[in-house]
Amino acid sequence: MKIVSGYKNAFGPSRNFTGKMGQFGDTTGGDETQYADAEDGTPVVVDTSESDPNDAGDMRDAGADTLAKGASGAASDNGGNIPPEYMGDPIFLSASTVLSSGSSLQTPNQEALRNPFPFVVEVCEIRFLLTTVLSTTGYVAPNPYNSPAGNVGVILSLSGETITQAANGIPINLLCPGQQLNAESVAYGSAAGNTLASFVGAFAGSYRLVLKTPIKLLPNELLDVQLSSLGVLNSSVTVQVSYLGRTRADLPIPDKRVLPYFASFNADSLYQPTTGDAPNVVVSKETDLQNVFDQSIRINRFVGRINGFYFTASTPREAGAPGPGLVGPFTEFTDSSCSGQINAHNGYLPGSDKVLCGMTKSTGTPTIAPNTPFRLAFDGMTRSWELDDVLAPRGYYIAQVEVDPPSENIDHAQAPVYIAIGMHAERTVAVGS
Amino acid sequence: MARNRLRGADAAAVSEFQNDPICLSASGVVTPLQPLQIGAVALQANFLRQPIELTELRFLIVMENAFGNGSANYNFQPTPAAYIRLQARAGRWSMTHSTALPGVGSGLVPIGCLTPRINAAAEYGFFPGSFTVATGIGSPASYCVWKFDRPLALPLGVAPELMFQYVPPGPATLPGLAATRPIQIYVSAVGRMIGEMPKTQHVPYAAAWVPQSGAQDTSENDFRNLTGRTVRFRKIVSRPYQLVTSTAGETFWQEFCRQDPNSAINETAGTDYSKTAKLQIFDDMGRGMQREPVRYGSLFPEDTLTLPFHYDLEHGKKIAVSYAGQNIPSNTTWMPCYAMLGSREESAW
Numbered sequence: 001m002k003i004v005s006g007y008k009n010a011f012g013p014s015r016n017f018t019g020k021m022g023q024f025g026d027t028t029g030g031d032e033t034q035y036a037d038a039e040d041g042t043p044v045v046v047d048t049s050e051s052d053p054n055d056a057g058d059m060r061d062a063g064a065d066t067l068a069k070g071a072s073g074a075a076s077d078n079g080g081n082i083p084p085e086y087m088g089d090p091i092f093l094s095a096s097t098v099l100s101s102g103s104s105l106q107t108p109n110q111e112a113l114r115n116p117f118p119f120v121v122e123v124c125e126i127r128f129l130l131t132t133v134l135s136t137t138g139y140v141a142p143n144p145y146n147s148p149a150g151n152v153g154v155i156l157s158l159s160g161e162t163i164t165q166a167a168n169g170i171p172i173n174l175l176c177p178g179q180q181l182n183a184e185s186v187a188y189g190s191a192a193g194n195t196l197a198s199f200v201g202a203f204a205g206s207y208r209l210v211l212k213t214p215i216k217l218l219p220n221e222l223l224d225v226q227l228s229s230l231g232v233l234n235s236s237v238t239v240q241v242s243y244l245g246r247t248r249a250d251l252p253i254p255d256k257r258v259l260p261y262f263a264s265f266n267a268d269s270l271y272q273p274t275t276g277d278a279p280n281v282v283v284s285k286e287t288d289l290q291n292v293f294d295q296s297i298r299i300n301r302f303v304g305r306i307n308g309f310y311f312t313a314s315t316p317r318e319a320g321a322p323g324p325g326l327v328g329p330f331t332e333f334t335d336s337s338c339s340g341q342i343n344a345h346n347g348y349l350p351g352s353d354k355v356l357c358g359m360t361k362s363t364g365t366p367t368i369a370p371n372t373p374f375r376l377a378f379d380g381m382t383r384s385w386e387l388d389d390v391l392a393p394r395g396y397y398i399a400q401v402e403v404d405p406p407s408e409n410i411d412h413a414q415a416p417v418y419i420a421i422g423m424h425a426e427r428t429v430a431v432g433s
Numbered sequence: 434m435a436r437n438r439l440r441g442a443d444a445a446a447v448s449e450f451q452n453d454p455i456c457l458s459a460s461g462v463v464t465p466l467q468p469l470q471i472g473a474v475a476l477q478a479n480f481l482r483q484p485i486e487l488t489e490l491r492f493l494i495v496m497e498n499a500f501g502n503g504s505a506n507y508n509f510q511p512t513p514a515a516y517i518r519l520q521a522r523a524g525r526w527s528m529t530h531s532t533a534l535p536g537v538g539s540g541l542v543p544i545g546c547l548t549p550r551i552n553a554a555a556e557y558g559f560f561p562g563s564f565t566v567a568t569g570i571g572s573p574a575s576y577c578v579w580k581f582d583r584p585l586a587l588p589l590g591v592a593p594e595l596m597f598q599y600v601p602p603g604p605a606t607l608p609g610l611a612a613t614r615p616i617q618i619y620v621s622a623v624g625r626m627i628g629e630m631p632k633t634q635h636v637p638y639a640a641a642w643v644p645q646s647g648a649q650d651t652s653e654n655d656f657r658n659l660t661g662r663t664v665r666f667r668k669i670v671s672r673p674y675q676l677v678t679s680t681a682g683e684t685f686w687q688e689f690c691r692q693d694p695n696s697a698i699n700e701t702a703g704t705d706y707s708k709t710a711k712l713q714i715f716d717d718m719g720r721g722m723q724r725e726p727v728r729y730g731s732l733f734p735e736d737t738l739t740l741p742f743h744y745d746l747e748h749g750k751k752i753a754v755s756y757a758g759q760n761i762p763s764n765t766t767w768m769p770c771y772a773m774l775g776s777r778e779e780s781a782w
Binding site for chain 2: 299389
């Protein structure tokens, strides 16, 4: 039997609830509530206050009532002592790992991320903090919006249930919509003047995913996370993963729960073609943005990011010469006005008006009209499109992305762009299935 | 949830599409002599099989290749949104209103005023330090979005009728090569398909005011409700555009933003509009909504440029704004734009 004494509600003692007879009562369940095991071992709230246990019995949800009475349903004199506005205590679980370029899957400390309590815990938010250090002089554009989040993949699973679809994981910047683009990635260090010069320092990227429906973790359960390098990382990246949520000792072990599901489409590197040439187009496969389950899933968001490379100061790209060999930081183009940016080191970066997209659902319904600017489909401020849709079992979206040539033949060096679309969904699964 | 009145196979076919998200888009060019009109045909709403419900309009305004290879150095970049006005209609219902734009006509709203500022760098972008055209930015762009308070329901085949006008606010010109080129406008209408039209429509509404030299207060009709319905306003958004002169000697409009290291911040007393301008808002009865004129920077803070303004304005009534300050707009170095945003309820389509 585990007793947690002196348990205090995060909001302090509750006051002034309305009881069955409309009376106002004062419960101090938050001050002196203790937890004990019921006859069958499930946690039970044991209230040691002097409040009338019959008060507010009909103000609490069924889960709390069940808990108070014990899973066996046996009545106790503890009913009514969990205030209706109980929201649990906040919890913060965190662990980190170092990811190197080309490294295989890395797993942060599992025990640090496991639910440590013998009762249900809800994970409401997942956060990622990425930090890199440039140990030698490296080149970075004066626009310090550089973050490797597009090159770090995340694989999530829960007790064997799939949460992320891709084998190598979903890029972090597809999992997380843009909250404050300026703050997603910051650079700190020293620069030789305020020009395109060598930069010695480090980058930090902060990303945050607020789950539409919190994930209920069972006692001692682990929301498993693995990280992978999806491509070129200029240097090692330290990734800190954090789960934020709240304890829900008032809830019984659920029979079913809502789990998120994330899928992605990553277009191959696209070069902006020369004026007069045809656009470069990439179409997703049916298995990219797909519902892989035999049940319907609820789509609640698309995230769209345009990523690219910067060149090194010592090896600037030659004009008109596309090709691999880029070493600079992989980053996302943050600015909308990064349209046709010409730069001796970066080459010509196609921007908002030259990256287009379209999307169709497997039912044939058009979702995004063809030739829609990418930034207008996925909001320029949040990089996301919040929506509410249902995708049938094995249904999918087909996305087409393209990079158009500039209207003028500008003497430029071509830099590749990596266009990525993430799909966020939810589904209901049985616990222990 | 809208009910589906169709039967049998039609019902099954339609219900499959009900509530599907949709993003329509269209584009065109606008010049000083040729406004751009975008409607249902351009947005391809006519190919849809369902009525739609729109939640927002998104705009991308691009001065394509404003700076070409070999042009002179620049240390500032223009804000394209400063040059564009929008007139919008949903069928017979007007969505925009303005009067104080001489020579242009009514109903044109500065497009930047349709959305609170969220992230200046992402809205129009800025780069620290000076740049040369050969190695610098080529095509400045502005991103604007009009999020509706309530979704706008439109019947089958109908889309908002949008007209974009390039208003050349003198003495500024378009920079570099952009002076000879059109401005590209891209529009997307975002929402979902619905089963049937609701009984009442919530029509978004934006009323604009751009102070002009010699007319620093609102006129009688700037913020007067002439829609025949009560308009429920929710916010006032302001965009302070300032006239800047680049190292290349060209002048153009740029949005003033302290986050922008290149924004032309002139700390000399009397020239910073956000510090010197004061505004006082009055209702239709002449009662001041503030005790005294309030500084612009307090009403419209730097991070949002938005004043929460919950006010139900009846038909025929007006809101008046009095300007109590100096140097605007007489010195023509500032062009503050204002828009009251809200919605009104109309009967069935």
